Amino acid sequence: MTLATQQSGIRVRGLTKSYRDLEVLRGIDLDVVPGSIVALLGSNGAGKTTLVKILATLLVADSGVAEVNGFNTASESAQVRASISLTGQFAAVDEILTGRENLTLVARLRHVADPAGVADELLTRFSLLEAAGRRVATYSGGMRRRLDIAMSMIGNPPVAFLDEPTTGLDPQSRTEVWDCIRELAGAGTTVLLTTQYLDEAEQLADRIAILHQGRIIVTGTLAELTRLMPPTRIEYVEKRPTLEEIFLALVGDAHPTHDPRGADSTGAD
Amino acid sequence: MSTYLADSAALLGRSLRHVARSPDTIITTAVMPIAFMLLFVYVFGGAIDSGTDSYVAYLLPGILIITIASGVSYTAFRLFNDVKSGIFERFQSMPIARSSVLWAHVLTSLVANLVAVAVVLLVAVTMGFRSPAGPLAWLMVGAILILFTLALTWIAVIPGLTATSVEGASAFSYPLILLPFVSSAFVPTETMPGPVRAFAEHQPVTSIVNTIRDLLNAEPVGSGLVVALAWCVGVLALAVLAAGATYRRRFR
Numbered sequence: 001m002t003l004a005t006q007q008s009g010i011r012v013r014g015l016t017k018s019y020r021d022l023e024v025l026r027g028i029d030l031d032v033v034p035g036s037i038v039a040l041l042g043s044n045g046a047g048k049t050t051l052v053k054i055l056a057t058l059l060v061a062d063s064g065v066a067e068v069n070g071f072n073t074a075s076e077s078a079q080v081r082a083s084i085s086l087t088g089q090f091a092a093v094d095e096i097l098t099g100r101e102n103l104t105l106v107a108r109l110r111h112v113a114d115p116a117g118v119a120d121e122l123l124t125r126f127s128l129l130e131a132a133g134r135r136v137a138t139y140s141g142g143m144r145r146r147l148d149i150a151m152s153m154i155g156n157p158p159v160a161f162l163d164e165p166t167t168g169l170d171p172q173s174r175t176e177v178w179d180c181i182r183e184l185a186g187a188g189t190t191v192l193l194t195t196q197y198l199d200e201a202e203q204l205a206d207r208i209a210i211l212h213q214g215r216i217i218v219t220g221t222l223a224e225l226t227r228l229m230p231p232t233r234i235e236y237v238e239k240r241p242t243l244e245e246i247f248l249a250l251v252g253d254a255h256p257t258h259d260p261r262g263a264d265s266t267g268a269d
Numbered sequence: 270m271s272t273y274l275a276d277s278a279a280l281l282g283r284s285l286r287h288v289a290r291s292p293d294t295i296i297t298t299a300v301m302p303i304a305f306m307l308l309f310v311y312v313f314g315g316a317i318d319s320g321t322d323s324y325v326a327y328l329l330p331g332i333l334i335i336t337i338a339s340g341v342s343y344t345a346f347r348l349f350n351d352v353k354s355g356i357f358e359r360f361q362s363m364p365i366a367r368s369s370v371l372w373a374h375v376l377t378s379l380v381a382n383l384v385a386v387a388v389v390l391l392v393a394v395t396m397g398f399r400s401p402a403g404p405l406a407w408l409m410v411g412a413i414l415i416l417f418t419l420a421l422t423w424i425a426v427i428p429g430l431t432a433t434s435v436e437g438a439s440a441f442s443y444p445l446i447l448l449p450f451v452s453s454a455f456v457p458t459e460t461m462p463g464p465v466r467a468f469a470e471h472q473p474v475t476s477i478v479n480t481i482r483d484l485l486n487a488e489p490v491g492s493g494l495v496v497a498l499a500w501c502v503g504v505l506a507l508a509v510l511a512a513g514a515t516y517r518r519r520f521r
Contacts, residue, residue, distance in 0.1 A: 058358055058361055082364035086358065088358055092355035101286070108276075109360070111272060
């Protein structure tokens with residue numbers, strides 16, 4: 001409701017986190033401008049989820065500073081939690097409750113004025129009205145994800161974390177989720193999205209940050225990242241480098257994919 | 270504080286719905302103790318000299334303890350599912366008092382176990398159990414059972430938070446279910462060999478069972494009541510501390 005949050009977004013400086021001897025995050029610097037979508041791109045085990053969990057106050061960093069919506073995640077965790085929503089890797093919905101009951105529960109926990117009304121509005125907006133009275137156990141993967149994201153939107157928290165929101169979804173559900181995320185950002189929410197799907201980052205993100213071996217090795221818009229590729233190759237086909245090629249070149253992966261379908265093959269089957 | 274209560278109420282409503290929508294969890298909780306009660310009264314009972322004229326009345330306190338010991342494993346089960354499905358993390362990332370998530374599960378366990386205890390009591394009455402106890406004695410019995418349920422439920426929270434499989438989450442309850450067998454619940458401890466008798470007479474179930482039995486028989490309880498309450502409160506306090514430590518190690 002206030003404008004106090006406008007210059008905040010997300011600010012991370014020198015964040016480190018280790019699990020015993022394993023250094024997961026080795027000095028993360030990251031800025032997310034309010035109202036923008038930043039995609040955090042990285043392979044499995046790059047530390048994406050660890051970073052999101054620290055920002056969502058579920059984990060404590062070993063050192064460094066993380067601020068969300070102007071609040072320090074370590075010392076002002078309650079204010080941070082009031083400012084965020086978290087959509088984890090698996091749709092965190094209650095399978096025994098109905099879709100409507102899930103939304104009403106979160107609305108009550110967020111202390112919104114009219115939980116039932118909020119639930120109805122979201123059910124309509126996310127095309128879940130018909131299934132509203134059914135137990136979530138009967139929902140498809142895409143419906144669960146939509147419900148999951150609808151639950152995240154209750155109370156309009158200014159910052160949303162989406163950790164691999166389309167992992168395991170079929171292409172159609174994936175498009176539905178992308179629309180949800182665009183709608184979130186369109187309403188002014190700051191979105192930090194993690195993904196291992198390169199086309200997802202291309203489709204959604206204003207800026208892309210590439211996380212590799214515990215560090216963010218590059219951030220920029222897609223156009224900026226494209227320019228990082230040295231134009232040394234002579235090609236007979238007019239072709240701009242795909243984001244996947246940029247990613248692999250920057251990461252220095254020793255095993256580039258030879259699959260001609262490229263990014264489309266990463267999450268298939 | 271008022272939001273703490275409102276949050277806990279919302280979460281309690283949620284997990285009570287879980288219980289109401291899977292009444293089998295209450296039935297399965299009550300079935301085993303009822304089976305034990307039938308077996309001991311109608312099969313072994315004739316060969317057991319409990320020194321009383323009503324064996325149902327003699328073993329009922331132990332049966333109630335077994336009911337609760339098996340019932341609390343559903344708390345571990347439900348909590349494990351919450352952690353696994355990610356909804357636990359969702360609640361943890363929301364602006365609510367974090368402990369209210371655990372308390373909602375604990376209070377749900379209390380409600381579900383009291384219902385199961387009531388079912389077992391009804392079966393005992395149909396098997397001929399009668400009690401001369403007055404309202405005050407019944408209240409005391411209720412208070413002991415509530416404290417005992419809370420203590421065991423907080424123990425159940427620990428595997429619920431840490432288990433890596435459903436089986437692991439509920440396996441902790443087996444020793445708790447067996448504990449009444451090595452106590453005064455089914456046979457007088459005087460009939461047991463030395464070391465077993467020493468264990469039986471100094472473990473919590475014996476003092477709790479003896480106190481409940483005295484209360485239901487309208488007999489004076491003496492210092493046994495204090496010992497029983499001390500066991501319940503002591504185990505409860507330790508379990509809450511251990512569960513809190515487990516929670517902090519696992520989630521912060």
